[in-house]
Amino acid sequence: MLRVKEIHKSFDDFRAVNGANLHVDKGTLVAVIGPNGAGKTTLFNLITGQLKPDKGEIVFNGKDISKFSPYRICRKGIARSFQIANIFPRLTVFRNIQVSVLSQQGKSTRLFRPARNLAVEETERILESVGLSDKAGNTAGSLAHGDQRTLEIAIALGNKPELLILDEPTAGMSPEETTATMELIKRLAESRGLTILFCEHDMKVVFSVAQSIMVMHQGHSIIQAKPDEVRKNQAVQDAYLGGAE
Numbered sequence: 001m002l003r004v005k006e007i008h009k010s011f012d013d014f015r016a017v018n019g020a021n022l023h024v025d026k027g028t029l030v031a032v033i034g035p036n037g038a039g040k041t042t043l044f045n046l047i048t049g050q051l052k053p054d055k056g057e058i059v060f061n062g063k064d065i066s067k068f069s070p071y072r073i074c075r076k077g078i079a080r081s082f083q084i085a086n087i088f089p090r091l092t093v094f095r096n097i098q099v100s101v102l103s104q105q106g107k108s109t110r111l112f113r114p115a116r117n118l119a120v121e122e123t124e125r126i127l128e129s130v131g132l133s134d135k136a137g138n139t140a141g142s143l144a145h146g147d148q149r150t151l152e153i154a155i156a157l158g159n160k161p162e163l164l165i166l167d168e169p170t171a172g173m174s175p176e177e178t179t180a181t182m183e184l185i186k187r188l189a190e191s192r193g194l195t196i197l198f199c200e201h202d203m204k205v206v207f208s209v210a211q212s213i214m215v216m217h218q219g220h221s222i223i224q225a226k227p228d229e230v231r232k233n234q235a236v237q238d239a240y241l242g243g244a245e
């Protein structure tokens with residue numbers, strides 16, 4: 001579904017992404033891991049069009065999307081969440097998701113007032129699938145941190161993505177919230193047949209859920225393989241034990 005080939009991105013002279021490769025098969029859960037500063041967020045920004053690569057190819061469903069705008073990439077079926085939660089804090093949880101569902105359906109809530117009553121079923125379905133139904137009426141800003149991050153995933157689901165990209169979905173979470181979020185991600189992949197790509201800096205978090213793990217270090221990909229193989233890899237041990245974090 002997605003193939004990233006030898007992608008490069010520099011900020012001035014600094015090579016943030018320096019020859020990264022990644023492949024994501026349809027229906028799988030793929031993790032990118034690497035210490036802070038490895039280039040994970042930059043890689044995701046390249047895939048979703050927030051940044052343009054200096055070199056390399058990004059092929060999604062057979063098309064090179066590396067020069068597409070974020071909007072066009074989203075329309076092609078890639079939705080994402082950000083490392084720092086990106087919600088409308090004063091709107092209710094329900095409204096946050098509904099706005100995203102409506103925008104996917106191409107209906108503006110401002111131009112078309114009755115839109116308020118539209119997309120209710122789809123919004124409720126999403127609320128249910130992420131376990132936020134009982135908080136639908138709360139304002140988003142009043143939610144606990146973990147729930148805000150979950151809401152962000154729900155908003156991304158409103159775009160009906162084929163590929164969902166999550167940037168450190170468990171950042172700042174307690175161990176309990178982290179476990180719950182990992183379970184949610186696994187469940188979403190299974191029940192919705194979604195393809196999910198996410199990144200993490202904590203190695204331990206990913207091994208129980210990801211089917212394939214790409215390890216990033218100083219801008220390049222060291223390896224992409226099944227969890228067992230990654231765990232045994234010497235270069236991975238070195239990257240993590242080499243004091244990079």
Ligand code: ADP
Nearest residue numbers: 011014016034035036037038039040041042043
């Ligand atoms: P990660 O998500 O793996 O922690 P990032 O992709 O955020 O890593 O960052 C990789 C490196 O690129 C870091 O050293 C970071 O400081 C640098 N970087 C990221 N974005 C920018 C930018 N807009 N301008 C300059 N340097 C940046």
Ligand code: MG
Nearest residue numbers: 040041042083
């Ligand atoms: Mg990051």
